[in-house]
Structures are given as C-alpha cells and as structure tokens.
Amino acid sequence: MENICVGVRVRPTVPSELSNGTYWKVEENRISLHKVHGTPISGLSYAFDHVCDGSCTNAMVYELLTKDIMHAAVEGFNGTAFAYGQTSSGKTFTMSGSETDPGIIHRAVKDVFAKTQLISDREFLIRVSYMEIYNEEINDLFAVENQKLQIHENLERGVFVAGLREEIVNNTEQVLKLIRSGEVNRHFGETNMNVRSSRSHTIFRMVIESKAKDTNLSSDYSSSDAIRVSVLNLVDLAGSERIAKTGAGGVRLKEGKHINKSLMVLGNVINKLSDGAKQRGHIPYRDSKLTRILQPALGGNAKTSIICTIAPEEVHIEETKGTLQFASRAKCITNCVQVNEILTDAALLKRQKLEIEELRKKLQGSHAEVLEQVILTLRNDLLKHELEREKLQIELEDERKSHREHDKSIWEQQMKIVDLCDIVTSSGFDTKSGQDSVTQCLKQECNDSNSICHGDTFRTPCVKASPKAFVAKRSSYLTLPDYSPLPDTFSNVVDEDTWLRINKGHIVDLDSLQMTLARKVQSFPSSDATPACSSEKYRQEVQYLKRKLLIATEERNELEITCTCLQREHAEQILLNHRLMDDISGLQKEAKLIQEMPKRLSESVADCKDIYGDVLSIMQSFVFDEKSTSAKLLSSTSEIGMCLFRTLETHFSMGTDDHIPFTGNNSLIQEQHKVLYEKLTSTITSLVLSQTPTTENEQLEVKQCSCENKVAAWSQLSRFHALIMILFSIMLLGLFYLNFFCILTL
Numbered sequence: 001m002e003n004i005c006v007g008v009r010v011r012p013t014v015p016s017e018l019s020n021g022t023y024w025k026v027e028e029n030r031i032s033l034h035k036v037h038g039t040p041i042s043g044l045s046y047a048f049d050h051v052c053d054g055s056c057t058n059a060m061v062y063e064l065l066t067k068d069i070m071h072a073a074v075e076g077f078n079g080t081a082f083a084y085g086q087t088s089s090g091k092t093f094t095m096s097g098s099e100t101d102p103g104i105i106h107r108a109v110k111d112v113f114a115k116t117q118l119i120s121d122r123e124f125l126i127r128v129s130y131m132e133i134y135n136e137e138i139n140d141l142f143a144v145e146n147q148k149l150q151i152h153e154n155l156e157r158g159v160f161v162a163g164l165r166e167e168i169v170n171n172t173e174q175v176l177k178l179i180r181s182g183e184v185n186r187h188f189g190e191t192n193m194n195v196r197s198s199r200s201h202t203i204f205r206m207v208i209e210s211k212a213k214d215t216n217l218s219s220d221y222s223s224s225d226a227i228r229v230s231v232l233n234l235v236d237l238a239g240s241e242r243i244a245k246t247g248a249g250g251v252r253l254k255e256g257k258h259i260n261k262s263l264m265v266l267g268n269v270i271n272k273l274s275d276g277a278k279q280r281g282h283i284p285y286r287d288s289k290l291t292r293i294l295q296p297a298l299g300g301n302a303k304t305s306i307i308c309t310i311a312p313e314e315v316h317i318e319e320t321k322g323t324l325q326f327a328s329r330a331k332c333i334t335n336c337v338q339v340n341e342i343l344t345d346a347a348l349l350k351r352q353k354l355e356i357e358e359l360r361k362k363l364q365g366s367h368a369e370v371l372e373q374v375i376l377t378l379r380n381d382l383l384k385h386e387l388e389r390e391k392l393q394i395e396l397e398d399e400r401k402s403h404r405e406h407d408k409s410i411w412e413q414q415m416k417i418v419d420l421c422d423i424v425t426s427s428g429f430d431t432k433s434g435q436d437s438v439t440q441c442l443k444q445e446c447n448d449s450n451s452i453c454h455g456d457t458f459r460t461p462c463v464k465a466s467p468k469a470f471v472a473k474r475s476s477y478l479t480l481p482d483y484s485p486l487p488d489t490f491s492n493v494v495d496e497d498t499w500l501r502i503n504k505g506h507i508v509d510l511d512s513l514q515m516t517l518a519r520k521v522q523s524f525p526s527s528d529a530t531p532a533c534s535s536e537k538y539r540q541e542v543q544y545l546k547r548k549l550l551i552a553t554e555e556r557n558e559l560e561i562t563c564t565c566l567q568r569e570h571a572e573q574i575l576l577n578h579r580l581m582d583d584i585s586g587l588q589k590e591a592k593l594i595q596e597m598p599k600r601l602s603e604s605v606a607d608c609k610d611i612y613g614d615v616l617s618i619m620q621s622f623v624f625d626e627k628s629t630s631a632k633l634l635s636s637t638s639e640i641g642m643c644l645f646r647t648l649e650t651h652f653s654m655g656t657d658d659h660i661p662f663t664g665n666n667s668l669i670q671e672q673h674k675v676l677y678e679k680l681t682s683t684i685t686s687l688v689l690s691q692t693p694t695t696e697n698e699q700l701e702v703k704q705c706s707c708e709n710k711v712a713a714w715s716q717l718s719r720f721h722a723l724i725m726i727l728f729s730i731m732l733l734g735l736f737y738l739n740f741f742c743i744l745t746l
C-alpha cells in the first residue's frame with residue numbers, strides 16, 4: 001500500500017492583484033494563510049509532500065513530485081500524475097510548460113526514454129495516445145475523426161478507451177511531435193480568468209512494455225517470458241471555475257458546467273477514498289468519464305501524484321481553500337501498487353519482436369536507417385490493425401448484446417402467447433389430444449428456442465401448469481395488476497361466445513382469479529429463420545391451432561347432440577322391446593292355453609261319454625220290449641251318441657298328439673262327421689215316424705190300458721221321450737262344439 005503523493009504549487013502572483021490583507025506563506029512542505037503583518041490565520045495551514053512556491057520551476061516540480069513515478073513506470077508500475085486547481089492557477093503551465101521551461105509531460109517523456117536507455121538488460125516498446133474529455137465526451141487528439149469514444153473494461157486490459165489511436169514511439173522527439181499535433185486539436189477558450197483556458201481534461205498516456213533481453217530470437221518462446229506492461233497517465237485537468245468570475249456564457253457556460261460537474265465527481269471519489277477502507281462504501285467512479293479513466297490511479301494499482309495548483313491572490317482565497325482541502329483529502333488515499341507482468345505470448349511486444357526480426361532478415365543489406373523507418377511504419381500498421389480488430393470486437397459485442405435483448409423481447413412476446421394458449425387449451429377442453437397438441441407444440445417451440453438461446457444468457461423457463469381455465473368476465477380493466485399476462489394481439493383472443501361454447505356456459509369473474517406472473521422469457525430463433533420471422537410464424541401457428549381447437553370443439557358439441565338423440569331413441573326402443581316382450585309373453589300364455597284346450601276337451605268328452613253311457617244304461621233298464629219303438633229309438637240314440645263321442649275323442653286326441661298336426665282339414669274327422677250327420681238325420685226321421693202306431697197290436701195295446709195305467713204309461717213315455725230329447729240336445733251341442741272347434745283351429 002502506498003499513499004498518493006500530493007504537492008501544492010503556488011503560481012506566481014499577478015502584479016495587479018497584490019494583496020492588502022492576507023497572503024499564502026510557504027514554508028518547506030507547509031502552506032498557510034497569513035495576515036499581511038505576518039500573523040498566521042488559525043485553521044488554514046496545510047502540510048503536503050511538497051509545496052512549491054512561485055519561484056519553483058517546472059523542473060523542480062517534476063523532480064519533486066513526478067520523477068519517481070516516471071521511473072517506476074519504466075520498471076513496470078502504473079503511474080499517474082495530474083494537475084488540479086482552479087482556473088488560471090497554472091495547471092497547463094505545470095503539465096505542458098513553456099518553451100523555456102518545459103512541463104511535466106515533456107520531461108516525463110524525455111525521462112522515460114532516457115531511463116529505458118539506461119536499462120540495458122531489457123528491451124522496450126512504448127505506445128502513446130492523447131485524448132481529451134470535452135463536455136463529457138472522449139475525443140482522440142491524435143485523430144480528430146475519433147470522436148465520442150467509449151470506455152470499456154476487460155480482464156486483460158482493465159479500463160480502456162476503445163478505438164483510441166495509439167502510436168508506437170521510440171524517441172522523445174517523435175512523442176513531442178505527436179503531442180504538438182494533438183495540442184492543435186485540444187479545446188481552449190478565453191474567459192475573464194484566462195485568455196487560454198483549457199475547456200477539457202486532457203490525458204496523455206504512455207504504455208510501456210518491456211521484457212528481458214534475449215539473444216535467442218526464435219519464435220519458440222517459453223512460458224517463463226514475462227512482459228511488463230505499465231500505463232502512465234499525465235493529466236491536465238480543466239480548472240474549476242465560478243461563473244461569476246469567468247463571465248462564461250453560451251458555449252463557455254456549458255463547458256464550465258461539465259468541467260465543474262466532473263471535478264465534483266472527482267472530489268466525491270477522493271472524499272470516499274479518503275474515508276478509509278471500512279467507511280468507503282461505493283466509490284462513484286462511473287459517475288464521470290474522468291474518474292472512470294483515472295480509476296486505477298485512485299485507490300487502484302498505480303503510483304499517483306497530484307499537483308494542486310493555487311492562485312495566491314486574495315481574491316481567489318475561497319477557491320484556494322477548496323483546492324487545499326481537496327489536496328488534504330487526497331493525501332489520505334492509499335493505492336495498492338505492483339509491477340504489471342503478463343506471461344502470455346499474445347503480448348504485442350513479442351509479436352512485434354518476431355515481425356521486426358523477420359523484416360530485418362528480409363531487408364538485410366539495406367541502409368539501416370531506412371530499415372528502422374520501415375520497421376517503425378510496419379509496427380504502426382500492425383498496431384492500427386490491432387486497434388481496428390479491437391474496435392470491431394467491441395462493435396460485435398455490442399451487436400451481440402442488442403441481439404440478445406432483441407431475442408429476449410421476442411421470447412417474452414412468445415411466452416405471452418404460450419400463457420394465452422395454456423388458458424385456451426385448458427379451458428374446459430377435455431379432448432386430451434387437442435390440448436396436448438396446442439400446448440405441447442408451443443412449449444416444444446419454447447424449449448427449442450431456449451436450447452438455442454441459453455448458450456448466451458437465457459435458460460428455458462419453467463412453464464407452469466395452467467389451472468383449469470374458465471370463461472372470464474373482467475369487471476374492470478383499470479385494476480389490472482402489472483404482471484397480468486395481457487395478450488400482445490387481441491386477434492389471438494377467443495371471443496366470449498366461443499368461451500361459453502367451450503366451457504359449457506361456465507363463467508367466473510376474472511377479477512377473482514389469481515393472475516399468472518409475467519415470465520421473463522426468451523425468443524425462438526430457429527437456425528434458418530430470423531427472430532422476427534420466427535415470432536410471426538409461431539403467432540400464425542398459434543392462430544391455426546386455435547382454429548383447429550374451435551373446429552374440434554364444435555364437432556364435439558355436434559357429436560354430443562347426436563349422442564343425446566341416439567340415447568333417447570335407444571331408451572324408446574328399450575321401452576318398446578319391453579312392451580313387445582310383454583305381448584309375446586301374453587301370447588305365449590294364450591298359445592299354451594290353446595294347446596292345452598284339446599286335452600281338456602278330450603277329458604271333458606271322456607267324462608261326457610261316461611255320463612252318456614250311464615244315462616243310456618239307465619234308460620235301457622226301462623225298456624221291456626226289445627222291439628218296441630222306444631227300444632229302437634234308444635238303440636239309435638245310443639249308437640249316434642257313441643259315434644259322436646268317438647268322433648270327438650278322435651279329434652281331440654289328435655289335438656293333444658304333438659306329432660299329428662291339429663287341423664280341421666283332417667279327412668278322418670270329416671268322414672266321421674259325415675257319418676254322424678247321416679245317422680242323426682235318419683234317426684230323427686225314424687223317430688218322427690215312430691210317434692204314430694203302425695200295427696194293430698200297438699193300437700190294441702193302447703186301447704186295453706186302464707185309465708190309471710194309461711196315465712202312468714203316458715207319463716213314463718213322456719219322461720222317456722224327454723230324456724231322448726236331452727240326449728239329442730247333447731249330441732247336437734257336441735256336434736256344434738265340434739264344428740266350432742274345427743273353425744277355431746283353422
């Protein structure tokens with residue numbers, strides 16, 4: 001750790017500004033304010049590393065405050081020397097000097113080259129650049145076309161100004177010539193305080209590379225080759241100024257504001273650094289370009305010397321106090337200084353060395369001076385190419401950055417679409433294939449794009465599973481949360497009617513739903529499409545899938561309606577079937593009854609036949625004369641009756657026999673029926689004829705009967721005839737029933 005070297009230089013007093021009351025008195029390394037009669041003013045005495053009064057020359061200042069830093073720079077330490085003070089206090093005079101008294105820059109350059117000459121065991125390569133910070137813009141003083149340069153930082157080079165021209169130099173005169181050319185481009189302006197006031201901060205930079213001399217100049221470098229690279233900054237700051245004193249207006253006023261602002265930031269940085277490591281906190285290096293460039297010199301790896309210039313006139317006493325306080329604080333700052341050695345064969349010195357030796361061989365025999373000049377030119381060309389490459393690399397990095405931002409923007413848009421599709425696909429659409437196809441498609445796209453993008457910055461977002469979506473009605477759009485995933489284009493949004501169809505009319509209040517957090521997401525560039533095209537493609541694809549989804553939903557609804565109709569028809573068919581089954585069952589019962597009817601009739605006929613037989617037997621017991629009409633009549637009746645019953649039995653037995661079809665067309669029945677009919681007719685005819693006595697015996701028999709016997713006989717005969725009539729009736733009934741049954745079975 002090493003403290004910053006801080007010195008104060010008092011400009012010679014301007015004769016017209018002689019003090020009447022106070023004056024600054026310099027004693028060794030102390031400066032204090034005294035009254036005219038010599039009394040020191042309490043609290044206004046400051047001590048520094050060195051204090052130079054008006055009689056000090058630039059040579060003395062250089063010797064006291066900066067020489068060590070220049071020598072250290074040659075040995076590999078970073079070094080910075082800058083002049084700080086109010087306007088017209090002598091900063092430019094200190095840094096640049098005059099014809100008769102060259103300033104620190106001149107002396108430093110001369111000293112550096114002289115020092116390198118003294119170090120015989122090392123070889124050096126020195127590059128120089130010259131820039132100014134004018135109105136907070138960095139301009140290249142060696143190349144006017146290089147304006148508004150940007151500050152960058154990387155591990156290899158630390159903080160650097162991209163695109164700044166560097167000239168490889170090998171002697172003092174060459175550098176001074178370059179500086180003179182750069183001075184032409186510097187911004188100066190006249191103010192009430194200084195006829196040639198610096199309106200910008202200037203930084204003259206020397207980059208000193210060195211390596212130990214090696215007699216073996218082959219390209220086979222070992223890893224132990226150490227290159228020292230040190231940066232030496234010689235800074236002439238613009239002076240702080242009070243507008244009232246400088247009388248600045250217009251351009252000068254604007255310049256003055258920028259100058260004061262950047263100096264204020266410098267003061268803040270110094271204040272922070274002087275607070276000590278524990279209290280420091282954030283150091284606002286980035287608040288101005290000046291502090292950003294001087295960052296290594298302020299609390300970093302650099303030997304630093306600050307020359308605070310003051311104007312001794314009483315009129316500037318307040319500004320002087322401010323400068324001295326700044327210097328006091330700066331004195332507390334410590335830097336961590338170390339030699340900068342690099343062990344890479346990419347070092348410019350090595351490449352230059354190889355090239356130089358190759359050229360030397362090629363141009364062997366030519367004039368040495370010419371050769372050196374050619375070599376120098378080639379070195380510069382090479383350096384320009386290096387710078388050009390560096391510039392292109394920075395531009396490429398910027399381009400990549402903007403590309404990434406563009407990708408990010410597209411990806412965010414895409415994820416909004418994914419959110420929307422998640423909601424669409426999950427909102428009551430239970431056809432899994434449809435849902436999967438939409439969501440999977442988009443999520444797959446996201447994953448694909450992420451796999452492309454996350455190589456740079458982004459990772460695949462975890463697409464959260466959307467809750468079952470609902471048809472939503474938003475009561476107010478004014479209270480939407482910031483993270484609400486609003487669709488980017490409303491053409492992608494399904495209208496409310498469609499939502500109703502999809503969700504079967506289920507509606508909820510969207511305000512009651514928890515909104516999905518916005519996702520930080522990425523774009524979907526494919527390998528053969530631009531991000532913009534890709535985004536448009538995905539949007540079209542989403543719309544296409546949504547259309548398919550709607551068509552599928554409508555088809556499903558139609559199918560549901562058809563299905564409902566079919567179900568209703570099915571239910572009706574089942575009812576009808578039940579009815580038919582009942583009818584069949586009834587018919588089967590009837591059929592069974594009908595089938596059983598012949599059997600029952602057969603049984604009835606058998607019973608009747610038995611009764612008929614009994615009746616005939618009883619009636620025959622009353623017949624005494626076998627030859628009487630009654631006997632004949634009874635015999636005929638018996639015969640007819642039996643014939644009738646046989647016919648019926650035959651008929652019904654055929655009905656009960658499963659093997660013989662029960663039909664009325666049976667020829668046997670017809671035959672029997674015919675015989676029965678003929679017998680019945682003949683019997684009735686004979687019966688009618690038998691009512692009259694035909695023979696004399698019959699007539700006599702009737703006459704001989706007593707009155708009582710006649711009554712009894714007639715009574716008995718009447719009953720007998722009545723029975724016969726009953727039997728006939730039964731036979732007629734049986735005949736009728738037989739005919740009826742034949743018709744029924746037909």
Ligand SMILES: Nc1ncnc2c1ncn2[C@@H]1O[C@H](COP(=O)(O)OP(=O)(O)OP(=O)(O)O)[C@@H](O)[C@H]1O
Pocket residue numbers: 010011012054056085086087088089090091092093094194196197198199237238239240309
């Ligand atoms: N030590 C000195 N010896 C002789 N003359 C000096 C000295 N210091 C400054 N001057 C003169 O004072 C005038 C102002 O000095 P200079 O321009 O260097 O101030 P400055 O601080 O750079 O001002 P500004 O901030 O406005 O650029 C110049 O004419 C310069 O020659």
